[in-house]
Amino acid sequence: MNIVYCLDDNYVSLAEVSIQTVKKYNPSAKIIIVSEKPIEVNGADEYFVQPLNMELRHKEEKDRISDATYLKLLLTAVLPYDRVLFLDGDTICQKPLDELWNKDVKYMGVTEGHNYSKIQARALGLRRYALSGMLLMNLKNLREYNFREKCFKVLKECKIPDNLFQHEETAINLTLNKEGKLTFLDKKFNYCHNREYDNPIPEEKAVILHICGKDKSYMYRFMKYPELMKIVPEIKEKRVAIVGNSGIIFNGKWGKDIDDHDFIIRFNRGFIKDKECQGSKTSLLILACPMSGAEMEFFKPKYVANRSKSYINKADFTINSYERAVIKNSLGAQPSTGFMAVNICLSFGAKEIDLYGFSWDGISWPNDPKYKTLHDMAKEKEIILGWQNAGLLKIHK
Incomplete structure (x- = not known):
């Protein structure tokens, strides 16, 4: 089981908590870190350094979403693996990941967003909007699909509505989602903390709990040294x-x-x-x-x-x-x-x-x-x- 985090220095302490929760329920999982420059992360098994070397659109001075989030679009080129599970650094693993890891996914497994995502889906002309905090990625097929090239082409050329600020997430939705190549999985595999859902589940039932938003203090409830x-x-x-x-x-x-x-x-x-x-x-x-x-x-x-x-x-x-x-x-x-x-x-x-x-x-x-x-x-x-x-x-x- 290959678990990938794309990080910069700002997210290391959060990712270390996330990694600890992953290892608690999945002790044999390999933890892979991808970053623009060398960093040290407690619990990591393997590191890959990949500079972005490109101008990124929609980046503002106080943007809380870091450049490192774009690295997930480069995983097909950076990693030697055919299958990985990408997790954002602000996620908490609450159960074994075998059920998720063993899902049959042709290109990419995702979860649908919370209620606000309906606005995002309509803005893009989509029926459903996929979140990118958890991505079960079939890198072999994504390479053949030219995932990296298509995503950056979208970011460079497509007119994206002003109310969308999720950067690489929007690119995934305008490529794989628009072409019907995403596999939507149960929301328990990327359930957002403190977000509204039409059919909510108890947060303790989530396999992966995503502490999205600016306030990450809830993450530290799960930390053990x-x-x-x-x-x-x-x-x-x-x-x-x-x-x-x-x-x-x-x-x-x-x-x-x-x-x-x-x-x-x-x-x-x-x-x-x-x-x-x-x-x-x-x-x-x-x-x-x-x-x-x-x-x-x-x-x-x-x-x-x-x-x-x-x-x-x-x-x-x-x-x-x-x-x-x-x-x-x-x-x-x-x-x-x-x-x-x-x-x-x-x-x-x-x-x-x-x-x-x-x-x-x-x-x-x-x-x-x-x-x-x-x-x-x-x-x-x-x-x-x-x-x-x-x-x-x-x-x-």
């Missing part, structure tokens, strides 16, 4: 050790057990003073304090993550404030970094989660004994013990 997607394969279905900084870590010889895990998470200045007790390996070092390069190198971590944008340590990732805010709202206090690490591992589907050096007394051995925690350790302990009782993790002490 998208900035950490690179490490999902190293946590999902793996054994993870989370090593806290409580002094009880020195009460047992946990070192070998810790190092036998697939992925090992440590925090801040919890330097390894006794390998027999603490182990020696570090996969991810999460920082909620300033650290020098030499201090970080002591751990020899594979990855480093700042707990928030407040910390400017040289790191591979910065954990987003949205997810932390959600946890804070649940706890009634800022979550500890250890609690966030547990939440990350649960979110990413770790096979086993083992906690070492967790005591919830608010005191960690690297800190001043007079340090006063800002966290609700009693609440965090209650929740984590509940997770242990549910068989989601194990506390070693």
Whole structure:
């Protein structure tokens, strides 16, 4: 299953949320990014760079639709595949995509628009107007049809009514749709959030929910640490050790057990003073304090993550404030970094989660004994013990 996004920098953060939802229900899907210049997108499997090198009509100074949207018209030339599923970066996948992917589509599978699309259809002399936020594309047949050439010819030569502003979407409707070559699919495959339909469905029933319009805040309800997607394969279905900084870590010889895990998470200045007790390996070092390069190198971590944008340590990732805010709202206090690490591992589907050096007394051995925690350790302990009782993790002490 080949899933394609056409992006620029403005849509990367949204697309990372979209990709995460796609991977949740379709873990074997290949995620392909097409862009005008090189960009990095968490969760992507393959990249293609294709400059547009052309003047684009209907582009205004405050146009919220970016040039990257035109890249979908070039996919027949850019991609080596015969079949792809294109998704806009502001879409949410809510179910497996097998039913959609297996549809028999000669040229392109689309969904009909919401109520406003009736106005657009009439303006173009069409019975139905197709949306372009989801396109199931038979690239092999589209190449033979000369899809790319016909679309840009339409954009260059055809008089398009002033009330149509959807750019490449209009080109698709004036070529494939006008010639009856579109396959219209159930609206559940591209259902628009907060739009009016004659026959609406509950949004939770949609396979693909499209967060169209200017306000994209609803997208972030579906986000689970998208900035950490690179490490999902190293946590999902793996054994993870989370090593806290409580002094009880020195009460047992946990070192070998810790190092036998697939992925090992440590925090801040919890330097390894006794390998027999603490182990020696570090996969991810999460920082909620300033650290020098030499201090970080002591751990020899594979990855480093700042707990928030407040910390400017040289790191591979910065954990987003949205997810932390959600946890804070649940706890009634800022979550500890250890609690966030547990939440990350649960979110990413770790096979086993083992906690070492967790005591919830608010005191960690690297800190001043007079340090006063800002966290609700009693609440965090209650929740984590509940997770242990549910068989989601194990506390070693």
